[in-house]
Amino acid sequence: xxxxxxxxxxxxxxxxKLFAEKGYYRSTIPDIAGSLGMSSGNLYNYFHSxxxxxxxxxxxxxxxxxxxxREVNESxxxxxxxxxxxxxxYFETARDEPQMIDFxxxxxxxxxxxxxxxxxxxxxxxxxxxxxxxxxEEGVANEELRNQDFFTAFGLFMGYLGGMVFLxxxxxxxxxxxxxxxxxxxxxxxxLGV
Amino acid sequence: xxxxxxxxxxxxxxxxKLFAEKGYYRSTIPDIAGSLGMSSGNLYNYFHSxxxxxxxxxxxxxxxxxxxxREVNESxxxxxxxxxxxxxxYFETARDEPQMIDFxxxxxxxxxxxxxxxxxxxxxxxxxxxxxxxxxEEGVANEELRNQDFFTAFGLFMGYLGGMVFLxxxxxxxxxxxxxxxxxxxxxxxxLGV
Amino acid sequence: xxxxxxxxxxxxxxxxKLFAEKGYYRSTIPDIAGSLGMSSGNLYNYFHSxxxxxxxxxxxxxxxxxxxxREVNESxxxxxxxxxxxxxxYFETARDEPQMIDFxxxxxxxxxxxxxxxxxxxxxxxxxxxxxxxxxEEGVANEELRNQDFFTAFGLFMGYLGGMVFLxxxxxxxxxxxxxxxxxxxxxxxxLGV
Amino acid sequence: xxxxxxxxxxxxxxxxKLFAEKGYYRSTIPDIAGSLGMSSGNLYNYFHSxxxxxxxxxxxxxxxxxxxxREVNESxxxxxxxxxxxxxxYFETARDEPQMIDFxxxxxxxxxxxxxxxxxxxxxxxxxxxxxxxxxEEGVANEELRNQDFFTAFGLFMGYLGGMVFLxxxxxxxxxxxxxxxxxxxxxxxxLGV
DNA sequence: GATGAATGAGCTTTCATTCAT
DNA sequence: AATGAATGAAAGCTCATTCAT
Numbered sequence: 084x085x086x087x088x089x090x091x092x093x094x095x096x097x098x099x100k101l102f103a104e105k106g107y108y109r110s111t112i113p114d115i116a117g118s119l120g121m122s123s124g125n126l127y128n129y130f131h132s133x134x135x136x137x138x139x140x141x142x143x144x145x146x147x148x149x150x151x152x153r154e155v156n157e158s159x160x161x162x163x164x165x166x167x168x169x170x171x172x173y174f175e176t177a178r179d180e181p182q183m184i185d186f187x188x189x190x191x192x193x194x195x196x197x198x199x200x201x202x203x204x205x206x207x208x209x210x211x212x213x214x215x216x217x218x219x220e221e222g223v224a225n226e227e228l229r230n231q232d233f234f235t236a237f238g239l240f241m242g243y244l245g246g247m248v249f250l251x252x253x254x255x256x257x258x259x260x261x262x263x264x265x266x267x268x269x270x271x272x273x274x275l276g277v
Numbered sequence: 278x279x280x281x282x283x284x285x286x287x288x289x290x291x292x293x294k295l296f297a298e299k300g301y302y303r304s305t306i307p308d309i310a311g312s313l314g315m316s317s318g319n320l321y322n323y324f325h326s327x328x329x330x331x332x333x334x335x336x337x338x339x340x341x342x343x344x345x346x347r348e349v350n351e352s353x354x355x356x357x358x359x360x361x362x363x364x365x366x367y368f369e370t371a372r373d374e375p376q377m378i379d380f381x382x383x384x385x386x387x388x389x390x391x392x393x394x395x396x397x398x399x400x401x402x403x404x405x406x407x408x409x410x411x412x413x414e415e416g417v418a419n420e421e422l423r424n425q426d427f428f429t430a431f432g433l434f435m436g437y438l439g440g441m442v443f444l445x446x447x448x449x450x451x452x453x454x455x456x457x458x459x460x461x462x463x464x465x466x467x468x469l470g471v
Numbered sequence: 472x473x474x475x476x477x478x479x480x481x482x483x484x485x486x487x488k489l490f491a492e493k494g495y496y497r498s499t500i501p502d503i504a505g506s507l508g509m510s511s512g513n514l515y516n517y518f519h520s521x522x523x524x525x526x527x528x529x530x531x532x533x534x535x536x537x538x539x540x541r542e543v544n545e546s547x548x549x550x551x552x553x554x555x556x557x558x559x560x561y562f563e564t565a566r567d568e569p570q571m572i573d574f575x576x577x578x579x580x581x582x583x584x585x586x587x588x589x590x591x592x593x594x595x596x597x598x599x600x601x602x603x604x605x606x607x608e609e610g611v612a613n614e615e616l617r618n619q620d621f622f623t624a625f626g627l628f629m630g631y632l633g634g635m636v637f638l639x640x641x642x643x644x645x646x647x648x649x650x651x652x653x654x655x656x657x658x659x660x661x662x663l664g665v
Numbered sequence: 666x667x668x669x670x671x672x673x674x675x676x677x678x679x680x681x682k683l684f685a686e687k688g689y690y691r692s693t694i695p696d697i698a699g700s701l702g703m704s705s706g707n708l709y710n711y712f713h714s715x716x717x718x719x720x721x722x723x724x725x726x727x728x729x730x731x732x733x734x735r736e737v738n739e740s741x742x743x744x745x746x747x748x749x750x751x752x753x754x755y756f757e758t759a760r761d762e763p764q765m766i767d768f769x770x771x772x773x774x775x776x777x778x779x780x781x782x783x784x785x786x787x788x789x790x791x792x793x794x795x796x797x798x799x800x801x802e803e804g805v806a807n808e809e810l811r812n813q814d815f816f817t818a819f820g821l822f823m824g825y826l827g828g829m830v831f832l833x834x835x836x837x838x839x840x841x842x843x844x845x846x847x848x849x850x851x852x853x854x855x856x857l858g859v
Numbered sequence: 860g861a862t863g864a865a866t867g868a869g870c871t872t873t874c875a876t877t878c879a880t
Numbered sequence: 881a882a883t884g885a886a887t888g889a890a891a892g893c894t895c896a897t898t899c900a901t
Contacts, residue, residue: 106388108302112892125865193387194300234450235460242440246432256428266429270468305874316883494776496690513886581775582688622838623848626828634824644816654817658856693895704862
């Protein structure tokens with residue numbers, strides 16, 4: 084039983100990688116199964132459909148990022164420092180596990196029809212959004228961040244990071260992603276701080 | 278000959294709309310041709326492939342937005358005011374011609390393989406980026422904007438706007454898109470201003 | 472346009488033959504297309520699904536038999552003679568166009584799930600049943616047939632003929648099908664006559 | 666060993682039910698095994714293939730009906746009464762154990778390819794047919810029934826009953842099946858009697 | 860005997876593209 | 881220019897059967 088759960092996670096991780104590289108529609112079930120050394124028929128013993136696989140993938144990513152941001156939220160740092168921590172987490176993930184961010188940007192955000200049954204609204208990225216919300220609201224409560232509409236702040240933060248990772252993926256950035264952390268964090272703080 | 282050029286534009290506009298609504302892989306050539314009242318065979322008299330059609334579409338969008346931003350750049354307004362004008366243009370386009378922004382976010386940014394032969398790097402959105410670059414560099418030259426890495430600024434500006442339109446498209450924003458213009462412009466100015 | 476209608480009929484006739492020979496689930500779309508010298512992709516330019524093809528087939532058969540029975544109904548013969556004519560039509564069809572009766576017995580009657588959307592109840596065999604009903608009611612009106620429940624009579628008539636054709640198909644009958652016409656008609660008349 | 670025989674019968678009974686409900690090709694081995702609370706692998710310890718299972722099912726049904734008809738044959742009743750008894754047995758089975766008759770009509774009669782190796786001709790329904798034959802020949806010997814070709818009589822009897830149960834299954838009969846027993850028996854007797 | 864993961868062939872259906880008309 | 885029938889490769893998914901445990 085435990086084994087089956089482990090295998091499911093292995094499959095999600097493998098599928099995630101392929102989806103992120105080639106997109107949802109260009110990744111075929113035989114591709115995914117093959118990359119895991121299994122037959123495509125067998126894959127259906129673990130997941131009922133390709134869509135379900137993609138939905139599990141986005142849940143996995145949301146959880147992965149949420150765990151790391153939760154640590155930041157639980158620290159005693161200032162909002163300015165927390166911004167930098169979150170930017171770092173995001174960029175390090177983009178560097179070390181690029182499929183995570185790429186899946187998010189290129190599969191989840193773009194192929195909404197794949198997620199419309201089972202991941203309506205933002206239910207499958209809820210964990211992640213919740214942590215960003217906690218970060219923001221604590222900053223406001225501590226009078227370190229301006230009290231503005233959450234989505235206005237959220238759009239800036241996440242749109243910005245997503246945009247940078249996209250430029251990075253397109254090899255449009257002249258320097259390594261990490262070298263932008265300081266400037267970007269400063270820009271975000273200027274926008275959101277009191 | 279002139280006629281043929283007009284018909285090509287009509288086709289691009291029609292294809293653009295369908296691609297934006299249903300995504301690249303879910304839009305079929307018969308779909309596109311049908312929505313234009315023509316046969317799929319005939320469509321191939323104007324474009325050699327589905328990819329070419331998508332590439333023309335992104336060029337069209339880039340040009341469409343560039344023209345409007347050029348007007349802003351040519352005005353005598355302050356950078357603070359220009360930011361607001363650009364945000365307004367972007368949001369008004371998202372409201373009145375949603376396919377333009379949606380194609381950009383959901384087709385161009387996500388199905389990179391479609392654009393890898395013919396739109397490498399950013400050549401197909403060059404016109405648009407150039408105008409943003411002009412806006413930024415003039416602001417720096419006038420000492421209204423801080424002199425920072427262009428991509429750091431660009432990522433913030435465009436990532437932010439894209440993020441907001443995405444949230445809007447997902448019906449996650451409680452208010453109309455335009456009502457955020459003021460706050461968002463302020464956030465951008467705080468981040469980029471001197 | 473007319474051509475397309477003709478081609479559709481050709482396809483129905485071809486599919487009908489295969490379905491009758493091998494059953495619905497053992498007849499594959501490539502089989503059907505191949506037997507008609509066309510590609511399976513092209514078949515979908517004429518019919519939207521395998522089910523639709525089967526439904527058109529039963530409508531075709533129902534119409535084919537109804538036309539022939541209508542001629543009997545329009546004749547001035549006695550009910551006793553009409554019974555014999557109908558039995559003859561049924562058996563001659565079974566001999567000359569065996570796929571018609573076989574499809575009816577082995578596909579339509581047995582794979583009800585295939586017909587549940589679009590041929591609910593008996594709507595796709597309505598034409599045929601209507602003619603049998605006319606035969607019966609006129610016989611009753613003329614006081615040649617006993618006035619009994621229609622289904623009691625219909626079940627006998629059609630169950631009997633179907634049963635004989637089944638035995639014939641299984642090569643269980645020692646003699647040719649036609650040589651039973653006289654005896655069977657007599658049995659039916661004994662059962663239904665006044 | 667005796668246990669194994671019992672388990673085999675249980676499996677046949679369970680498979681029979683599923684086959685009758687969903688058809689042969691729509692019933693999967695995991696379905697059948699699952700409905701019996703066993704694994705599909707284990708089912709293969711009892712039967713070598715899906716086909717074998719279906720063949721055992723029809724043998725079981727043939728035997729089930731034969732036993733009941735044998736009782737009728739062994740009674741001292743007239744042919745007219747025996748007809749009514751057989752009709753009643755058939756209809757009561759259709760009501761109380763519908764899978765028996767449904768399997769016969771919808772699986773055995775229709776998917777001949779499944780039975781072509783192992784149940785050629787009528788060998789798997791031999792027991793049942795033999796009893797009907799005994800009924801008929803005794804009736805002829807007693808001069809209660811006309812001396813006609815056995816198949817002519819058999820086709821009427823069984824085709825009729827099968828047709829009525831089919832109409833019943835399609836919910837086309839306005840009344841309960843049993844209420845037709847009297848009329849149908851009368852029709853059969855008129856057809857077959859001296 | 861019992862399990863269920865694994866296989867792999869085969870299914871229906873889709874669709875970009877071609878080409879005779 | 882215009883049509884749409886035709887192709888054929890490939891997709892997602894199913895399932896009887898096997899076999900290591």
